[in-house]
Amino acid sequence: MTRKKVLRHKAIIDELGSSPSMRVGELSVVLGVTKETIRRDLEELSEQNVISRTYGGAVLRQPSEAVLSERHKEKREERSAMAKVAVPLLKGAKTIMIGSGATTVHVAKRIAFEMNNITVITHSFGVATVLSLNPTIKVIMAPGEYYASEGAVHGAQAVRFLSELSADWAILGASGITSTGPSDALMEAADVYRSMIAQSECCMITADHTKFDRQAIAQFSHWSDIDFLITDKVPSEPLRKQLVAESVDIKLTTP
Structure with a gap:
């Protein structure tokens, strides 16, 4: 993974930390990259179980509640x-x-x-x-x-x-x-x-x-x-x- 992508992933996590849920378009504007790039980043973070995808955006993954x-x-x-x-x-x-x-x-x-x-x-x-x-x-x-x-x-x-x-x-x-x-x-x-x-x-x-x-x-x-x-x-x-x-x-x- 390139340093640029690592920094972008960190920035996405930071944004979701301050705003509980964000849409692809909002992240695209904030980070200054295309929506396609954001979608790929979100898919990768989702596969790593860092975030959860929502319709049109993402939220930080929360620890599962106890039974x-x-x-x-x-x-x-x-x-x-x-x-x-x-x-x-x-x-x-x-x-x-x-x-x-x-x-x-x-x-x-x-x-x-x-x-x-x-x-x-x-x-x-x-x-x-x-x-x-x-x-x-x-x-x-x-x-x-x-x-x-x-x-x-x-x-x-x-x-x-x-x-x-x-x-x-x-x-x-x-x-x-x-x-x-x-x-x-x-x-x-x-x-x-x-x-x-x-x-x-x-x-x-x-x-x-x-x-x-x-x-x-x-x-x-x-x-x-x-x-x-x-x-x-x-x-x-x-x-x-x-x-x-x-x-x-x-x-x-x-x-």
């Missing part, structure tokens, strides 16, 4: 506190869609103790299990391909099933939170989340501060489609400004 069973052992107090903030917002809801994840299971557990006579639609076995503590809650499981690492089902069948239903709320977690929107480390999960958002009147994202300014591989929404972000710390100023501009209500566990 759900491991994530459940972390940040229990923070997740419990977020659930305490989230559930009062659901007052009056009759039908709720809940995505998979460690934090959403905590929210579901609090729903089981504080809400009655509602219907919950989910693709997460963990969510369904904790809701079973309350016999007045009707749980509807989406069908699909089972992913053991997440304890949830995904795939076209799940998406199609959800597209035929509607809900008052969607409650979702996220692997990454950037100014462009929430994202997930699993593309199949992102497909399910898009469907839940599309079929719900309101949507909240529950994510702790370690997800801030981190871009996962699959963005599943723009902030214009999200009503609340439930979190444990104030986001960085650029991120906070974007959330405010998009009318996202930030709810903190500690004011």
Whole structure:
């Protein structure tokens, strides 16, 4: 590899480090080379597992998230506190869609103790299990391909099933939170989340501060489609400004 290419690859990585995702045209302008050159560079960096290609651009590759069973052992107090903030917002809801994840299971557990006579639609076995503590809650499981690492089902069948239903709320977690929107480390999960958002009147994202300014591989929404972000710390100023501009209500566990 020539020194010029090495320097160009480093420059691309530096650009993606400061801007979580960039398009080919933007990188071409910034680095002063053709789009064809940028595309070849991105393919090489992708083969080295340094970046992940997106439609028309690239993002830095993030370390894979730990499997759900491991994530459940972390940040229990923070997740419990977020659930305490989230559930009062659901007052009056009759039908709720809940995505998979460690934090959403905590929210579901609090729903089981504080809400009655509602219907919950989910693709997460963990969510369904904790809701079973309350016999007045009707749980509807989406069908699909089972992913053991997440304890949830995904795939076209799940998406199609959800597209035929509607809900008052969607409650979702996220692997990454950037100014462009929430994202997930699993593309199949992102497909399910898009469907839940599309079929719900309101949507909240529950994510702790370690997800801030981190871009996962699959963005599943723009902030214009999200009503609340439930979190444990104030986001960085650029991120906070974007959330405010998009009318996202930030709810903190500690004011």
